Amino acid sequence: MSTLLRRHPVLTTSDLDEARTSVGETFCPHGLTVTDRRGALSLVHNAASVGSIGINYLRYGEEVRITPGTFGSFYLVQIPLSGRARVRVGDTEVVSDRRFASLPSPTLPVDMVWSADCEQLLVHIPRDAVQSAADTDEPVVFHPLVDLAAPTVASWMRLVRYACDEVDSDSGLLHSPLAARHFEQVVIGGLLAAQPNSSAHGPRPDETVVTSRAVRHALALIEEHPEKSWRVADLAAEAGVSARTLQASFHRERGTTPLEELRRVRLNRAHHDLVAGGPGAESVTEVAARWGFFHLGRFSQAYRAEFGESPSRTLAS
Numbered sequence: 001m002s003t004l005l006r007r008h009p010v011l012t013t014s015d016l017d018e019a020r021t022s023v024g025e026t027f028c029p030h031g032l033t034v035t036d037r038r039g040a041l042s043l044v045h046n047a048a049s050v051g052s053i054g055i056n057y058l059r060y061g062e063e064v065r066i067t068p069g070t071f072g073s074f075y076l077v078q079i080p081l082s083g084r085a086r087v088r089v090g091d092t093e094v095v096s097d098r099r100f101a102s103l104p105s106p107t108l109p110v111d112m113v114w115s116a117d118c119e120q121l122l123v124h125i126p127r128d129a130v131q132s133a134a135d136t137d138e139p140v141v142f143h144p145l146v147d148l149a150a151p152t153v154a155s156w157m158r159l160v161r162y163a164c165d166e167v168d169s170d171s172g173l174l175h176s177p178l179a180a181r182h183f184e185q186v187v188i189g190g191l192l193a194a195q196p197n198s199s200a201h202g203p204r205p206d207e208t209v210v211t212s213r214a215v216r217h218a219l220a221l222i223e224e225h226p227e228k229s230w231r232v233a234d235l236a237a238e239a240g241v242s243a244r245t246l247q248a249s250f251h252r253e254r255g256t257t258p259l260e261e262l263r264r265v266r267l268n269r270a271h272h273d274l275v276a277g278g279p280g281a282e283s284v285t286e287v288a289a290r291w292g293f294f295h296l297g298r299f300s301q302a303y304r305a306e307f308g309e310s311p312s313r314t315l316a317s
Helices: 016-026 127-133 151-167 177-194 213-224 232-239 243-254 258-277 284-290 296-307 311-316
Strands: 009-013 031-034 043-050 053-059 064-069 074-082 085-089 092-096 100-102 110-114 119-126 145-147
Touching: 009 016, 016 031, 016 043, 016 053, 043 151, 043 177, 053 151, 053 177, 074 085, 074 127, 074 151, 085 100, 092 100, 119 127, 119 151, 119 177, 127 177, 151 177, 213 232, 213 243, 213 258, 232 243, 232 258, 243 258, 258 284, 258 296, 258 311, 284 296, 284 311, 296 311
Parallel strands: none
Antiparallel strands: 009 043, 031 064, 043 053, 053 119, 064 110, 074 100, 074 119, 085 092, 085 110, 100 145
16 A cells, blocks of 8 residues: 655654654544554654645554544544554444544544554544534534445545645645635535534435445455355355345445455455565465466456556566
């Protein structure tokens, strides 16, 4: 995974106390512990801003537990670029990965565990800016699970990616204070419109699809054990629903099927292995076979469609 916001470094360190202090200055004071006493921290923090909105890239390089209590003065959309995080927001626990972001609200206590390979894009939004946009003096509470495949959320994410590209350019439009101020309003208004929340401006229930428990369970199984020869019936049995129900739920909520999702995860694992391998390591055929792709031509075609280059080119780079 390419490190975002390279032109805006804040800190690179292996010192736990330095990491805790620096990240706390950007966000809020918090507890930070490495879960494995033998683990070695390898923090990278880059950050830029558009108006009052902060855009951060953060990784710790080791499994860590983060305990900030309540955020108080800000919202934080946490978007995993790799790895996963378990995020407890109040009484709700969110398992966050490349399919689901998390969104703690300022008034609810937060307790998080980031995996060792977790890299996140963090969008920091002031609480008063959200309340102003929502035209309320009351705290706005968002649903903490953000389905990145939902159409309105995917549209909002395009704004975030645009902001990342702009802040890394020499003379992008968002370097203009006027443009940045208006863009900030679009980002906040878009989040209120896209993600279920307690304000009068949140999406109506018929405009959103909250990912069902069965789909979340099946996705977790696929992510955790993509090497297994899953059938739809197997996933459905684990999720406690019929195969027909699971198929219909995937189609309705994610526009795909369980086996298409399994294929996508396996392609990503193969891509990771090829990137890590390099010349002289395992062959493309060996990596493909490990992840269940036994027809090399079809694997290469699917790989190129997903990653824009052939698997042999990835391995050689």
